[in-house]
Amino acid sequence: MPRSTFTITLYVAVASAILWAAFGCPTPPTPLKNYITSVANDNNNPFVLQTKVKNGGDTNFDNLYVFAYHTGAGLNDAMLRTEAQSAVPASAFTGGAGCGSSLGAQYFAVLFQIGGSPYELMPATGYTPYSGLNPVHINVNGAPPSVDNAFYFDENKLIWTSSANSSPPSGFYGWLACQSVHPAVGTPNVKGVQLFYRTVSGTAPAGCADVDLVAIY
Numbered sequence: 001m002p003r004s005t006f007t008i009t010l011y012v013a014v015a016s017a018i019l020w021a022a023f024g025c026p027t028p029p030t031p032l033k034n035y036i037t038s039v040a041n042d043n044n045n046p047f048v049l050q051t052k053v054k055n056g057g058d059t060n061f062d063n064l065y066v067f068a069y070h071t072g073a074g075l076n077d078a079m080l081r082t083e084a085q086s087a088v089p090a091s092a093f094t095g096g097a098g099c100g101s102s103l104g105a106q107y108f109a110v111l112f113q114i115g116g117s118p119y120e121l122m123p124a125t126g127y128t129p130y131s132g133l134n135p136v137h138i139n140v141n142g143a144p145p146s147v148d149n150a151f152y153f154d155e156n157k158l159i160w161t162s163s164a165n166s167s168p169p170s171g172f173y174g175w176l177a178c179q180s181v182h183p184a185v186g187t188p189n190v191k192g193v194q195l196f197y198r199t200v201s202g203t204a205p206a207g208c209a210d211v212d213l214v215a216i217y
Contacts (some may be wrong), residue, residue, distance in 0.1 A: 006142060011012060047215040048087040049158060051080060051177050057209030061177035066090075066213070068114060069182055074140035076114075078121065078195040080177055081185065085129050088112045088138070090121065092151070095144025103164050107150040110158070118142035122149065123172075125161050133178065133196040133205070158213040161198065173198045178208035 049066040053059055064080035065087035071077055081087075088166035092108035110121035120141035124134050125148075145151065150164040162171030196208070204210045 001038055006084040022212040034154060042214040046091050047217045048084070048089055049213045050087075050210040050216050051175075052214050053177075054210040055202060056175075057211070061145060061193065061211060064177060066195060068112065068119065068138040069185075069192070069194075074119075076119065076138040077180075077182065078136040078138050079180065079182065079185075080193040086185075088114065092115055092143075093118075093144060103147070105151060107145040107164055108152070109145045109149070110151050111142060114138075121151070122127065123162070125162060133176065133208075134199060136175075136197060153215065156215050158215060171199060173201045175211050175213050176197075176204060176208045177211045178205070185210045 014081030021035050049179070050063045052063060053062040061080075064082055065084055066078055067081055067086045067088050068076035069079040090110050090112050093106075093111045094108045112119045115138055120143065122141065123135045123140050124137055142143050145164070147164045148162045149160075151158060151171070152160070152169075159169075160172045163169055174197065176196040176198060177193050178196050180192045182192045182194060184190040184192040195213075
């Protein structure tokens with residue numbers, strides 16, 4: 001992407017975040033039942049995301065931290081490393097009281113500040129080339145939660161939904177940590193570990209483990 005195009009993209013993302021915060025939200029969905037155990041945390045209370053392996057899975061995927069792996073101008077894949085200092089701090093962004101309340105106060109977007117600009121945790125939807133696994137991106141953006149891209153906490157576990165107006169929310173059956181096509185940072189001959197999610201239940205594929213993403217403050 002040419003520098004001028006990237007500058008425009010970055011400006012639009014920042015302006016979008018400001019406008020959403022100032023002027024409100026999309027049309028509110030059908031009210032949700034109160035079944036979620038905790039609500040969105042304060043936007044100014046940053047956290048890092050760490051994996052906790054589920055169901056007796058491969059412990060090599062345990063205690064890894066989310067970081068942004070650069071793939072293009074304003075684009076990153078969500079990757080995982082053991083080094084805590086590599087983790088990118090995130091915050092729960094509701095876009096103001098109006099947006100939080102329109103979806104239900106528990107919903108938020110997960111935003112990272114990278115290079116002084118907002119980047120958003122964005123699970124990919126639709127076709128994916130990763131053998132049916134859906135990758136997770138960290139792309140330049142700053143919008144509040146929407147019906148088809150919203151997060152909430154179940155206690156300290158991060159959950160995503162692509163259908164926040166259903167009860168219960170749907171479209172998400174858990175996170176996976178998997179060996180990646182990207183090399184490990186600083187070790188080009190070793191495969192890195194990438195964050196994916198599943199839209200249906202099942203057994204973790206070879207080279208993967210089912211994980212929770214836990215918020216650590």
